[in-house]
Amino acid sequence: MEGMALLTTDLLTKRYGSSVTALDSLSLELEPGVIGLVGANGAGKSTLIKILLGLIPATSGSANLFGMDIVEQGPGLRQFVGYMPEHDCLPTDISATEFVAHMAQVSGLPRAAARERTAETLRHVGLFEERYREMRGYSTGMKQRVKLAQALVHDPRLMLLDEPTNGLDPAGRDEMLDLVRRTGREFGISIVMSSHLLGEIQRVCDHLVVIEGGRLVQSAPVADFTGQTSVLAVEVEPAGAALAGRLAALGLQVQEEGRTVLVTLDGAPPYDLIRDAVVDLGLGLVRLEQRRQSLEDLFREPAAVPGEARG
Numbered sequence: 001m002e003g004m005a006l007l008t009t010d011l012l013t014k015r016y017g018s019s020v021t022a023l024d025s026l027s028l029e030l031e032p033g034v035i036g037l038v039g040a041n042g043a044g045k046s047t048l049i050k051i052l053l054g055l056i057p058a059t060s061g062s063a064n065l066f067g068m069d070i071v072e073q074g075p076g077l078r079q080f081v082g083y084m085p086e087h088d089c090l091p092t093d094i095s096a097t098e099f100v101a102h103m104a105q106v107s108g109l110p111r112a113a114a115r116e117r118t119a120e121t122l123r124h125v126g127l128f129e130e131r132y133r134e135m136r137g138y139s140t141g142m143k144q145r146v147k148l149a150q151a152l153v154h155d156p157r158l159m160l161l162d163e164p165t166n167g168l169d170p171a172g173r174d175e176m177l178d179l180v181r182r183t184g185r186e187f188g189i190s191i192v193m194s195s196h197l198l199g200e201i202q203r204v205c206d207h208l209v210v211i212e213g214g215r216l217v218q219s220a221p222v223a224d225f226t227g228q229t230s231v232l233a234v235e236v237e238p239a240g241a242a243l244a245g246r247l248a249a250l251g252l253q254v255q256e257e258g259r260t261v262l263v264t265l266d267g268a269p270p271y272d273l274i275r276d277a278v279v280d281l282g283l284g285l286v287r288l289e290q291r292r293q294s295l296e297d298l299f300r301e302p303a304a305v306p307g308e309a310r311g
Helices: 045-052 074-080 096-106 111-124 140-152 170-187 198-204 222-226 241-249 271-280 295-300
Strands: 007-016 020-030 034-038 060-065 081-084 158-162 190-195 207-212 215-221 230-237 253-257 260-265 284-292
Touching (some): 020 045, 020 215, 045 158, 140 170, 170 198, 207 222, 215 222
Antiparallel strands (some): 253 260
16 A cells, blocks of 8 residues: 555546535545645535545545545545544543544454553543543533544544634644644644645645635645745834835845835845845844745735635
8 A cells, every 4th residue: 555645536526416516526636644625615625525434425536545445445444544523523421531432443443452542542632631521521622632532543544634623712723733733743644634724724734735616726735835935024123115125226026014125035035135235224123034925825816726715
């Protein structure tokens, strides 16, 4: 199985009745890694995940995981795949330990191994102290971490995470994204994480797949997007107008935003030019930092992707 594509789909299509096309001839080939699946709500992200899991059948087309057909070899694939659903679906009258150990056994682990793996996994997601409490007393963040734990407990080769930050406040969201990133790195497990928030994908993923209206818009390494333009932000006091004028006259591509002048880079940053101009104009230099373009910046540009890909 080594050296094989993680996931391939060939003209994968899902229709509901005659009016709704959730996936429209989607053809993809993805290598192992941490992959972000992004698109507005209703773009087809959850449909794709559910088809890969065998939860719903495709209308036409085919899909493979690790070179195995998801329909013909579906039951055999289950042991290699973990799934974190989007919605809240935990039984609240049992403890996290009971639930995660049960899910480990469902995925094929013997009872003793399931217990051992459950303790390790709950420690990894930060629930070890709370593991014997009934889940009815859990916060949303804790419940999301239980969902992540049950997707991880049987040591899968691929985890499918559907909107893993769903319902979390900003701090909880940061913790979850950090946990997902660490899970991919520490365990070497491939992850497909769906989100309608580009910023989340940029923080966690190496590869980006953009789906819009059930069609593939873009599939490429995140670095291909964020590495396209580097920008040098120069913040000066009292205002940036004079500096912007001077740098533009020197042939640099600049944009003035109040006290900050954004210099577009192609090649080595012109630090000496900027320093001399700041000194020459008698300005106070507050901050000078190089910024990579964010995915949000790119997708705001109409030319980058046909159609908005933000939720």
